[in-house]
Amino acid sequence: MKNNYPLLSVCLLALPFHCYAQKKANKTKPNILFICVDDLRRELGAYGSIVKTPNIDRLASQGSLFFQHYVQVPTSGASRASMLTGHFPKDKSDLSNEACRTRLSDKPEGEIPETMFHHLRRNGYYTVGIGKISHYVDGCLYGYEAPKTDKPELPYSWDEMLFDAGKWGNGWNAFFGYADGSNRQSHKKQVKPYECADVADEGYPDGLTANLAVKKIKELTTKNEPFCLAVGFFKPHLPFTSPKKYWDMYEESSIPISPMPDIPEGCDPISLHESAEFKSYQLGDEMPFIEKRVSDDYARKLRHAYFACVSYMDAQVGKVLDALEASGKMDNTIIILWGDHGWHLGDLRVWGKHTLHETSLSSALVIKAPGCKQGIKNKRIVNSIDIYPTLMELCKIPLPAGLDGLSFATLLNKPNDKKWIDAAYSYYRNCITLRTPEYRFTRYNKKGEIITELYQYDEDRIERKNIAKEKPDVVQKLLPLWEQGVRFDF
Template sequence: MAYRFLKHTFLIASLGLIIIPSFAQVNRPNVLFIAVDDLRSELGHFENSSIITPNLDKLAAEGVSFTKHFVQVPTCGASRAAFLTGKRPSRTAELGNNIMQDEFSKKPEGEIPETFVHHLRRNGYYTIGLGKISHSADGFVYGYEEEVSDKKELPYSWDEFLFDAGKWGTGWNAFFGYADGENRQSMKKQVKPYEAGDVDDLGYPDGLTAQLAIKKLRELKDSSQPFFLGVGFFKPHLPFTAPKKYWDLYDEERLPLAKNPTIPKNVPRQSLLESGEFNGYQLGEEKAGLDRKLSDEYAHKIKHAYYAAASYSDAQIGLILDELKALELDQNTIVIVWGDHGWHLGEQQIWGKHTLFENALNSALIFKIPGSKVSKIDNSIVESVDIYPTLMELVGVEKPNNLDGESFASLLNSKNSQKGNVAYSYYHNGISMRTDRYRLTKYFREAEPTIELYDHQTDPLESINIAAENPELVANLMPILEEGNTGLYDKK
């Protein structure tokens, strides 16, 4: 089997990254990028799916939807940092949600762009951000219960950054908001992890974000400068809140529950998750954990809530895409929809995201290229760090030399998939590698076993760790996994 070995190049002083080409002779495409928080790789156009996402399905029918897109880190801030920089984490600080607010926001502008958005801006793009693109809910650095600051999380990436906090007042209040204007912080966590609000789409923050994006597209219609518009939606991140009409799309009792609702065999607790974020919504009727499962009734309720929240975001995306088409901007605009990581909906007895299992690492990714005749659901393995070089190739901007990702632009113009790719992810003192058939994970810890192997041909649910009985296979795969060790862990 031919695998792709990703090389980890180092920063060199001779990178020519601030050369601005002449745009008088170049008609570069615009870019509409949409980030959806916690949107796992479960969409309506995928086989055996019960979720309702008609707008994403329509977009996929006009482009390429990836079933095997994997993030680098299964937590919001770190995943977005890797995606925005095209770099794998190489320090423990890069595994945390605060990497951008703690470091990016404080650095002086240097030769290396802080993000691919910054790189586009240096190369003639007008860049606008709305909502959660980096980790901050509104682009500024401040704590969940603090006043909004004027300190930008990404100081050099944006020409404009906008957010409408509505009745919630601040970005973080809106992020954790409920229909009455309260939020998780104001209610001291005495809230449920879900809500079916008796409101219209503007009754929750993502509806306001969609309207802001539509307004901005109208302003950009006649611009002679290519634009990058980034739009970040909150849902289906906890709390799973959405207008009641999206809940009404589903028959709760008929929703399928997880096919692997128990702890995998031959796996220690240290590889799993106690679902602490989910349990932090303290008025939830039941608590999840490795020592107790949710009842089927409550599991149905929470899955219903997640699906409703995802359908709500799908509807907002549809409004933006409809406006893009009405303005005829779709004829020269690349559209990308990206989920920042997955989420366990009861799989492996987990309700959350912070693991190195497939459900946490596999998220939605759709590309639509103007003028392309290719429409497919693609099973090639791609990674979030690959999006940076892919986008640069598509818009004709030379990429920096220090990226870890590799362009998959050729897949967007081909009806075929590509075998042999590898995806690397990092968390819990571990590295996980996904090949076409296997997931191999190595943990740097005392708790045994430290090696986990799952065969997706015979066990796509990752329910049995078969590393111990397959030492030769592990030995053959381990050198490929070590290619993904960026220095984050001791290689001994």
């Protein structure tokens, strides 16, 4: 019999070198801080808003701020599912908040990773999720009024999935929570859509999430392996609840109402809705309707509440960024701040998301990466599904086959790259929309009747008039590009 001991000796001698090489490779890999923010439209100081967001503004000054980032679906669960998987919706089930549950939960682990966090985990990253990253706010599958379970929404993405529910008891109660520990469910929706309470940051859930993230950063930065920490903040999602000190940052009477508070000329009612989510807070001062918008005073109050929530969230982001800075790992960390979709603040008479209009589909996106330029105000059109391949390129990790998204890593240093195609597709119910630099081209299936809308944009990106009938040549020019986005029977 052939003696294999010499070979074994060589292998054993090689082990220390292999371990050293692995440790060296791990040390050179960038860490990742991924911050998800619920319902965050492009309402940051860095975008020119009056909203006070000094921490995110500072982050934007250190990296790239994207002015034309578009989500694929204007509802949280489906938007997050597309972003996490790098895929356009494949059928109508992918337009639901239950998209991750339908496609990923209860499935055996396969060759194709379930999400980008799963792919990072397979490639040497220690992955931690805190708060709402996918749809379920603490990563576990259970209904708004059901007991908490330990059944994961994403079975293979996380080494740790954490959440501090505090006085609210579980994730959904915290998500819809008020300062006294109650929630929308316990009050049977007999609540206001806003609250100003004289409490500390920890008086609402996002303060607890920030504290948990700070603690976890201190732990992760002592490890000898690259980490990916994803942190999900609730605000500014309804209810618009935040500590009084953030309300005090604004003079309500000086807050402007929407620059487009009425329905665009020629806009079909099928493209709008009656703000049902907002109306589920049934003690609101007024109720909005497509036929009649709320008073300007109430619109200012609601916008005040939303702005206060954004400033509150920004302060929590600041705590996390400060902890990363203090750890000494800031310079070797990719930081992404992403809003899962926009939100109508009375724009087009709507209070909520769930439309294929600009305000609902555009959201905040900030990326800071080692070796990339600072202070880039990027006007290129990017999709949420492009984040997955971009992150993998920045980490030098090969992509799994079949992603729909495209890496825009080049745009972080070369924002004028001529090879980049400026086009975004979004989907909802029986509708598909295409965004190009100048136009939004949307088609709705209204019980078999195809409704076409075309909006042309100036710098203010306000939809004032459907010009589809006035510009049939533009419709015909855009139609083939729009058809490229049809992936199922709409």
